[in-house]
Amino acid sequence: MSTGDPIVYVVDDDAAVRRTTERLIRSMGCYVQTFASAREFLDFARPSGPACLVLDIRMPGLTGLDLQQQLSQAGNPLPIIFITAHGDIPMTVQAMKAGAVEFLTKPFKSRELKDAIQGAVARHGDALKAIAEIEDLRKRFAALTAREREVMALVVLGKLNKQAADELGTTERTVKFHRAHIMEKMGAISVADLVRMSEKLKPLA
Amino acid sequence: MFSAWMGGWGPGILAALLSTLAVKFDDLSQPLHGLTFSANEVPRLLFFLGTGMFISWLTGRQRQAEAALQSLNNELENKVLDRTAELRTTNDALKAEMSERQRAEADLRRTEADLAHVTRVTTVGELTASIAHEVNQPLTAIVNNANACLNLLDGGGKSLDEVRAALTEITEDGERAGAIIERIRALVKKSPPRLAPCDFRSVVRNVLALALNESSARGVAVRTESLETLPLIMGDEVQLQQVLLNLAMNGMEAMANVEKARRLLVIGARLGERDGKAGITVDVRDSGAGLKAGDMDKIFEAFYSTKSDGLGMGLAISRSIIESHGGRLWATSNDGQGATFSFWLPALERAAG
Numbered sequence: 001m002s003t004g005d006p007i008v009y010v011v012d013d014d015a016a017v018r019r020t021t022e023r024l025i026r027s028m029g030c031y032v033q034t035f036a037s038a039r040e041f042l043d044f045a046r047p048s049g050p051a052c053l054v055l056d057i058r059m060p061g062l063t064g065l066d067l068q069q070q071l072s073q074a075g076n077p078l079p080i081i082f083i084t085a086h087g088d089i090p091m092t093v094q095a096m097k098a099g100a101v102e103f104l105t106k107p108f109k110s111r112e113l114k115d116a117i118q119g120a121v122a123r124h125g126d127a128l129k130a131i132a133e134i135e136d137l138r139k140r141f142a143a144l145t146a147r148e149r150e151v152m153a154l155v156v157l158g159k160l161n162k163q164a165a166d167e168l169g170t171t172e173r174t175v176k177f178h179r180a181h182i183m184e185k186m187g188a189i190s191v192a193d194l195v196r197m198s199e200k201l202k203p204l205a
Numbered sequence: 206m207f208s209a210w211m212g213g214w215g216p217g218i219l220a221a222l223l224s225t226l227a228v229k230f231d232d233l234s235q236p237l238h239g240l241t242f243s244a245n246e247v248p249r250l251l252f253f254l255g256t257g258m259f260i261s262w263l264t265g266r267q268r269q270a271e272a273a274l275q276s277l278n279n280e281l282e283n284k285v286l287d288r289t290a291e292l293r294t295t296n297d298a299l300k301a302e303m304s305e306r307q308r309a310e311a312d313l314r315r316t317e318a319d320l321a322h323v324t325r326v327t328t329v330g331e332l333t334a335s336i337a338h339e340v341n342q343p344l345t346a347i348v349n350n351a352n353a354c355l356n357l358l359d360g361g362g363k364s365l366d367e368v369r370a371a372l373t374e375i376t377e378d379g380e381r382a383g384a385i386i387e388r389i390r391a392l393v394k395k396s397p398p399r400l401a402p403c404d405f406r407s408v409v410r411n412v413l414a415l416a417l418n419e420s421s422a423r424g425v426a427v428r429t430e431s432l433e434t435l436p437l438i439m440g441d442e443v444q445l446q447q448v449l450l451n452l453a454m455n456g457m458e459a460m461a462n463v464e465k466a467r468r469l470l471v472i473g474a475r476l477g478e479r480d481g482k483a484g485i486t487v488d489v490r491d492s493g494a495g496l497k498a499g500d501m502d503k504i505f506e507a508f509y510s511t512k513s514d515g516l517g518m519g520l521a522i523s524r525s526i527i528e529s530h531g532g533r534l535w536a537t538s539n540d541g542q543g544a545t546f547s548f549w550l551p552a553l554e555r556a557a558g
């Protein structure tokens with residue numbers, strides 16, 4: 001297995017369910033890591049890379065729902081597939097509202113689990129890509145000088161060089177110079193591209 | 206003289222007189238002359254008459270005494286007969302009362318056993334969700350393993366060791382599910398109490414298997430203490446399971462409003478001596494709401510419950526079960542938080558030799 005292969009984490013307090021879920025997922029060709037409790041999972045240093053969490057909802061100590069809440073509070077986008085012995089509706093609703101991708105009732109069908117894992121892993125991959133992209137943008141944005149950030153803010157608002165120069169009390173030529181630097185540093189190919197980037201940066205800025 | 210002896214007082218006197226005359230007038234040929242007494246004959250005749258009369262009196266008295274004795278005898282015999290009849294009647298009544306009492310006791314035992322059975326079934330009913338979950342776990346494991354086997358075989362069957370491991374686990378999990386069903390069946394089955402030497406640790410194991418799921422659903426941590434060496438006790442394992450299950454469920458329910466991190470149920474079994482007799486003491490300690498001073502006496506009464514949905518039978522039945530095992534059941538308030546329910550059971554006395 002290379003480090004890029006998706007990992008399926010399984011958290012279940014029942015040893016037999018844990019062991020057999022691991023075997024089943026492995027037989028599907030995925031890499032599996034199991035944990036007997038939510039605490040054990042939280043203490044584990046997870047590698048970056050696409051993954052998903054197969055989580056028992058009812059466990060002593062921290063329950064599956066507790067773990068879901070902790071992950072979401074930490075801004076972790078790890079998709080969760082809940083497995084439960086009961087089709088407990090209030091619990092299901094709560095879990096789905098909190099972003100669970102799937103809710104499987106034990107004993108679950110192999111096919112359902114496989115589909116859920118594939119969907120969840122793909123989703124996590126997308127989420128990680130988006131996060132990495134934003135991280136990258138942030139890094140580039142951080143490399144801009146204070147003046148360049150001021151110019152960029154005006155450019156993405158659709159101001160012409162002359163208007164920006166007037167607002168900043170400088171010459172059109174200087175603005176043009178800054179703008180070229182901004183495009184280069186941010187790696188933008190057009191003003192439209194730069195606007196899209198600034199949109200992505202907005203919630204973080 | 207002989208007549209006097211035979212005849213008694215009245216006839217004796219007559220016979221004595223006649224005999225006296227006969228002695229005087231033994232010559233019957235001169236009846237008229239003989240009526241005169243010569244002076245020297247008088248003392249002899251008087252002596253004869255006196256002796257005859259004395260003998261008559263003696264025999265008369267003897268006869269009288271004999272008659273009195275006879276009548277006393279008869280009277281006594283009658284009295285004995287009367288008394289015997291009386292005693293027989295009393296005895297019959299006593300026997301009837303005894304068998305009535307035995308019947309009543311048997312009825313009571315049957316009713317108690319019925320009630321214990323009903324509450325046992327009720328408890329199992331309350332545990333249904335947990336039991337379903339408990340059975341579902343090995344089923345899930347079985348389905349997972351079977352699916353894994355199919356995947357492995359579809360993949361060319363290169364990992365036959367893995368397939369074999371999975372199949373071995375399938376049989377184990379099948380047995381695990383069967384054991385759960387068997388435990389439930391034992392609790393639900395209606396059978397008369399059967400005393401046998403039993404190891405209390407197995408009672409604890411079975412109860413934990415039933416209650417652990419319930420505890421995780423209720424967010425209660427369960428801990429067992431000091432269960433390494435325990436003497437055997439004489440008891441009905443199903444009834445003892447019922448008692449322990451009841452106490453454990455009560456403890457968990459008592460912690461419903463306690464902050465989650467503090468919900469701890471401790472089941473401890475230890476050696477315990479009571480009135481000089483060896484035995485075991487079992488404690489079920491919770492960190493729940495605890496007992497109010499006024500509740501302490503009432504909780505063991507039938508139909509008294511501190512729970513809104515409680516039937517109020519659990520503790521009353523638990524106590525009667527423990528007492529029928531020659532033990533005691535009691536409750537104490539913990540120093541910190543919650544309550545401890547304890548019971549003591551006598552150890553099985555080792556057979557001599």
